Amino acid sequence: FTEEKFGQAEKTELDAHFENLLARADSTKNWTEKILRQTEVLLQPNPSARVEEFLYEKLDRKVPSRVTNGELLAQYMADAASELGPTTPYGKTLIKVAEAEKQLGAAERDFIHTASISFLTPLRNFLEGDWKTISKERRLLQNRRLDLDACKARLKKAKAAEAKATTVPDFQETRPRNYILSASASALWNDEVDKAEQELRVAQTEFDRQAEVTRLLLEGISSTHVNHLRCLHEFVKSQTTYYAQCYRHMLDLQKQLGSSQGAIFPGTFVGTTEPASPPLSSTSPTTTAATMPVVPSVASLAPPGEASLCLEEVAPPASGTRKARVLYDYEAADSSELALLADELITVYSLPGMDPDWLIGERGNKKGKVPVTYLELLS
Template sequence: MAFAGLKKQINKANQYVTEKMGGAEGTKLDLDFMDMERKTDVTVELVEELQVKTKEFLQPNPTARAKMAAVKGISKLSGQAKSNTYPQPEGVLGDCMLTYGKKLGDDSPFGLALIEMGESLKQMADVKYSLDDNIKQNFLEPLHHLQTKDLKEVMHHRKKLQGRRLDFDCKRRRQAKGSNIPDDEIRMAEEKFAESLQLAQMGMFNLLENDNFQVEQISQLATFAEGLLDYHSQCTEVLKHLTETLLEKKDEAANRPKVEFVPKTLQDLHIETVQDGLNGTNNHTNLFNHSSNHHNSYGSGYIYRKPAPKTIPIKQPNYQHQQLSDPFDPWSYPQASPLPSPMKSPARTPMTRQPCCTALYDFDPENPGELGFKENEVIMLMNKIDENWFEGSVNGRTGYFPVNYVRVDVPLP
């Protein structure tokens, strides 16, 4: 038997090479058979590609699929059943939103909204897992069964038919050339060829033209479509509920009472400043410098007038002494610094300073009636509304501003 089988393989190889390279013609089958072969080849390719693309549709991340395949292979080699679930993108995003929503806390409207959306995305991920299980059970598994059983059997009969045809044609060709081949051997090869031809035809017919087969395949596609419809319907309901909840939370956040925030100073935090370590003369000097700068910048608030000249002869020495000693006379020679002296001069009577304050920070008004200003601007004080608010004016504008944004230079009476 072993020698007979080897001889048959040699005959088939001889006939195949002769047909491909020597131009010998083999037994031709009819067009119907060739059309069934073409459709069978398309079906084989279709089933293989459809399984691959369906898995990519359900699990689109190639890195995650490769990792799952690697874990599955290692589990088989080690003999340990270790399951690795595909990370749905909805679930991954939902976990991220839940984590940071909880970190923001319950007092944050944005954090609560993140938690709501994260939980909804987790629900959508669970629905996606249900879709995966449904498609694998009702669509992919029947395709795998078709590939490993029916298609495999049909392809086996076709391969066997091809081998028996080559063996039959080889023996006929050699007999025609005068080789001593018995008729019984040729008749046996012909019978085997006919048997394989019938099996291959019936197998392809049952695969392609059988109504039960067609109904079964269409039913599996319908199950696939129903699973997708159910998945999207459930996701639609989840998203509708989520949208309504988020809109409610948006309105709640918009209607929250505004909280006034007062930034703490270094003194509030009991932090020692640079001036705390200096003596009081430094503070007096700073106040004097600030008053001088204020007089230079806002001269309209501090008006000094030259006293009326006395009706005495021009040549009297007292007039000359008065003229030279008055620092506010533009025709006199200055005796000292042109800056006004903080000490009261007996030669003039100072005007009463208006109540004012200096801005420590920029203040942007948020409500009607509030007065905005910039850092270092001087504001005229008009009234103290309460312990937290002043009323004042600057640059022709009048309004309210917080007490802790300014430093009072001249208090209200």
């Protein structure tokens, strides 16, 4: 090995296909390690907690349940509401937000658990199982190659010595003893060449056998990629489910807070109802940040302290309405809301005292509340 490094010995080269398999295996191992480590950081940003989980795993002990940040925040909010007064507007809101944060924490816990099983565990199994087997067989192949190169060098030296010993003797030599020594050395080197050739055949056979074993393991990397691809789909599915749950919980919370906002702030209303961050919406050239027209107060509307509106008696003015395109399907939660279908056009306007995240929408003879985040206001 040292002579090879200094260029003083012959090295048996592997074929190009085998070298490509080795390079692909190394790349797979390196990127799998990086993806695994960064996914662990994503699921658990606290490095101390990651070290603790690693130690429990190595000791083959169950990792103790840990409270998520969302659940801890929910507990603090609930305690604050209990101390500051659960019947006050602030206390009631704290309780509602605490419940939503608790649900977010539970969703996060489920996501971490699912991602660990479906994604992290297969990656660890590859690094700690298949890759260790491949590394072991590669080391054996390296040893077999060094043995083969040593046998080749030994045979080469033996043949050179044999050729030197069998050169034509000098017949002018006056000492017959030298002829006897020359013939004896030639016979010895013949035996040495035969022995070196036999060792070379054995070393070549062992090298070929080990190369075939290693080749089969390296070709199995393709199956590893297929398995990792399936696990990646599972990870994306669990992450999609997690964020969908978070969005649903926060949308429900937003509805709860919006329904009570009229009672808490009866005299406040923000005229600009353009959504701050509509979900997955694409910007359209016709979308403008115009202010929604406000319909004058109607005597038949419910008082500000009540959340429900008498929508049947609400009549929009001749001017002051806007057209809006629906971005996503929306299923009405109750009779006061208007169900929406993606890409349809509806007429929208606002009422005094309404939650700025909602508008009154009309489609034909139907009307009801619609969420602003599902709309694209048209100029």
